[in-house]
Amino acid sequence: MLALFGWGALLLSPTAFAQNNWGEVAGRITDAGAGSPVISATVLVEGTNFGTAADEDGRYRLRLPEGRYALLIRAVGYEAQTDSVRIRRGTTITHDVALAQATFEMEGALVEGRGVEDAVGVSTIDPEDIRAMPTPVADALRGVKVQLGVTSNNETSNAYSVRGGGYNENQFFVDGFEIYRPLRTQQGEQEGLGLVNADLAETLTLYAGGFPSRYGGKLSSVLDVSYARPTGPIGGSIYGSTLDGGASLRGGLADGRVGLAIAARSARPRRFFATQELEGVYDPDFRDVQGLIDVQLADGHDLHVLGMVARHRFRLEPSQRETTFGIFPNQLRTVAFQFDGLEEDGYDVYFGGARLTNRLSQALRVEHSLSYFETDEFETYDVAGDVTLFRLERDPDAPPNDPFEAIQTGQARQRDIGDNRVSVQTLTGGGRYRLGVGRHAAETGWHLRRLTFDDRLFETSALEGRDEMGNPVSVTVDSLNDAATLDTWQAAAWAEDAWDLLAEPGRLVVTAGVRADYFEFNDEWTVSPRFSARYRLSDLTTLSVATGLYHQAPTYRELRGEPAPGESILGALNRDLESQRSFLVTAGAEHLFPNTRFSLRGEAWYKGFDNLISYELENVRVVYSGENDTKGYAYGLDLQVRGELVPGLESWLNYGFLMAREEFQEPFITERNDGTRARPTDRRHNISLFVQDYVPGDDTWSLHLRTLFGSGLPFTPPAVGDVIDGVSVFESGERSNGRYPEYFRFDMGATKRVRVGRSPAGRPLMLRLTAEVLNVFNMKNTITFDFVDSGEGFFEGVPTRLTPRTVNVRARLDF
Structure with missing residues (x-):
């Protein structure tokens, strides 16, 4: 911990590394x-x-x-x-x-993305920084976790929350095409690699609030990734580590009129996952290939094509797990699990998109696009587990090294069987039209989307025990077997204008827009007006504000909720479910300290929610109620210090405070959810840190430190429900009445850069050798609790812990 505070102090001391050279x-x-x-x-x-x-x-x-x-x-x-x-x-x-x-000649100029880098709620991410971050696998989405307003509590997952929003409230675009996360993952190990390849990326832009009208369908954030246009001689990279590997090629052909790029990745992080308390045979296998083609058809007329194929598999044969928890020395518990069975999960992704861009004049640009996205997911499991709970006791007068006595207090056996599959096809066509006239940059656009869902569910869960006479009994606590197909469509249109108001260009830019969306399944129209302004108070200080309405149409899993026993999937779909709505107000300021070249950024924000669909988190799976049953609010403050300790290596420190509350509405109020409650994302304090620096006296060596800290998230503990044949069955207890422990993780790496020659194209061959220590302080972070019948009239929460300290080495060659 002392090292963390030491590096944090260095952020504020730019002369700390001044050396004799x-x-x-x-x-x-x-x-x-x-x-x-x-x-x-x-x-x-x-x-x-x-x-x-x-x-x-x-x-x-x-x-x-x-x-x-x-x-x-x-x-x-x-x-x-x-x-x-x-x-x-x-x-x-x-x-x-x-x-x-x-x-300045403003007339007829086409203004594109003016002021994006200092607009409120916007962070621009350099792919080179992502490659430098010490993470288990090369996944660009994991680099988003250390951005302003972002929180995360699971290193095995690339999911994140933005300013009190849920994990499903974030939207993703690659080169203007929308991509999607998998639907069915239950735990982070199953997610694999995110569909953003940092080796192809040029910039990543995160909108944490106040995003433009062209983005719609999510409440919390947008990640817009631009892949680099391949030009010049053939170049690329190849890398490998003990957990993953990959390669990329890019370059221009036909005198620069054609650009090609392709990248492939493979991750087999079995050693990383196997460090967890759950012992067994882990076999993760994540692969993807992405490619793009740019063709200049004629001057001002270009065709851009992007394709992705991904195959993710996760196989686990669990054997045993032993977890000790509680308060030393008199309130310790140990739970022992013995498993038999097999779990296999996976998903395949197929994506193809094409965009035709026509620059009709210096001021007018027209784009039309067509894309297809398909994901096929499955999860199969047949796992039985014996659970035994022990209370550890020791004579208080005994020597400290005396062993504890294990007294059995509870025992149970559970068997879970499942064979679930879902296939989703999305076909999207759209247009975008941009015009720059005088001091205005206007745009309008539309899209039309066809959605098809094929869903099959078969799952059953049974608790086994003994009745009062000692006879074995089995109680089925959950069972579902059904299949369904859903076809529907969505449409959207938007218009927006950015107006440079003052004589001095860029001094005051005001943007106003409106977006309209239609969802055929529930026959719902939504209208979302938005407004933002950015004012340069001086060359060193910028002020910005944004406000607007944001709607999130119900996703398939929100429409379905959790079907009740005996209810069909189609019967569970709620055609009366309305879009969730958020009213956002955010204001920010950024000041550059010229002598240090560090900037201080602060943003305060408020969100008011209605028509919310309540949910609970089970590891990374979100379980929805399928009803507009709550309203709520969230507010917070985000602060950032950012700059370069040495040329070319950027570092930053973020602090965030937030409060997120919800209130159930009639007729969904019960004695266990009545009143104002914490939302599942109510993380009060969040700190993230990324530091880069050269080793003093040798700038071929660099150090990279990454830290995440977050206070505990709320959860709903179970309550004792019915006792059937002597077996206790739990039900949901007091909503958000418990909190997980805080999450803290510190990762570090050291990289040596060596120039090993030149490529045939004349480019330098740069070799990077990296050693990383992940979770340096070996923190035992808890992602969820498994609840076990204590045998004493309550359920004991057994922590499911994440990965301990892990060492990784990697090599990368750029050419």
Whole structure:
């Protein structure tokens, strides 16, 4: 823990790594015409955020390691200038700069994504930072977990929550095509690799609130990933570790009119999963291949094609598990599980999309797209388990090393059988039209989507025990066997305009838009107006606000809920279910400290919810009620310190506070959910940290630290229900009456970069060798509880713990 606080302090101390091999450059920045100082002009190492700013006299001073650098000098109202300087150890060189005033021609300019990087609730993620993060497998979605407003409590899963939202309230786009997460995963080990390949990505943009009108269908966030356009000579990468591997190729053909890229990944993290308390034979096998083609049909007319194929399998033969928990020394418990059986889960993904872009003039761009997404999921299991609960006792006067006496207090046997399958096909067509006129950047668009669900459920769960006479009994507590097919469609249209209001370009930009959605299954129209504004108070400070309505049409699993015993799947589908709705208000400010090049960012937000569909979390599975049974609210504050300790390596520290509450509505109120309750995502405090730095004196070595901390999430403990033939059956207890322990994880890695030659295309061959320690402090994080009949009239919660300390090594060659 001391190391964490030490690295956190370094974020605020940019001179902490100044060494003897550093020098500095200093000078004065002036107006090329008048010769007057240019106040607050920035001086950056090109391609990084490392640098400084000029003072009131236009003077600047910047310390850098010895070497040659390209410095980017810029200021509002002036043409940017790039100069090359040579830094020598222990010396100060003088470099004065005269900037020429810029001329602006706004008429007819097409404005695209102006100000995205500093809009409220928006974070831009560099794929290079994701590759540097110490994580079990190369999965870009895991890099989102350390962004502003994001929380997570499970390293085996790539799911995350944004500002009090549920795991299913996040939307994902790759190159403008919507992609989807699997529906049926019960635990993080089954999820595999997220469908975002960092080796193909150019930028990842996370909208944590106030997102534009073109995005719709989710309440909490949008992750929009742009893959890099393949150009130039053939290049790529290949990597491998003890847990995963992959390769990519990209380049241009036909004199640059055609660009091709392909990437493949494979992960077999059995050693990582097998470190958990549940012993057995783990066999995860996750693979995917993605490719894209860019074709310039003619000047201003381009065709973009993206394809994905993924195959994820998870097989487990559980054998045994022993968990000790409680309070030392007098309230300790041990539970022993003995299993026999087999679990096999998996899903396949097939995706193809094409987009035709036509730039009809400098100001008008037209896009039309067509895409198909299919996922086929299955879960099969036949697992029986014997559970024995022991109370550990020891004479309080006994020596500390005396063993405990194990006294059996409860015993049960449960058998679960399941064979569930679901197939989802999504066909989407759409258009987007953008026009830049004067100080306006306007756009409108539409999409039409066909959805088909084929669902089959067969599952049964039985508790086994003995009656009062000692005779064996079996009680079926859950059983379902049914199949159904659903066909439906959705449509949406939107319009939006961004208006640059003041004479100084970019000083005040106001965006207003509206979105309309229709869902055929429940015959529902929704309208979502949205508004945002960004004001540059100075060259160093930006203020921003956003507000609007957001709707989330019911997903298939929300429509279905949990079918009651004897109820069919189609009978469980609720055609009266309405879209969940959120009213959002958020305001933020960001200030750059010019002498350190660190920025401080703060955002306060409030969400009011109605028509909510209540749910409970079981590991990573979300179990829905299938009813609009609650309303609620959430509010919070997010703070971030961000900057570069050394050129080219960005670091940041996030802190978030949130409160999320819900209130059940008539006729769904019971004595166990009455009143205002915590939502399942009510994580009061959240801290995430990512630090990168070079080893002093040798910038071929770099260190990478990643930390996640979150206070405990609420859960609903069970209550003793009916006793059938001597076997206690539990039912839902007081809603959100318990909290899991806090989640804390600290991962670190060290990378050595070696130049091993040049590729045939003339590019340098860079080899990166990395060693990682995951969960450095070996924290025993709890993801859920298994509840066991104590034999004393209540259920004992047995923690299911996540992975302990793990060592991983990886190698990567870029060419």
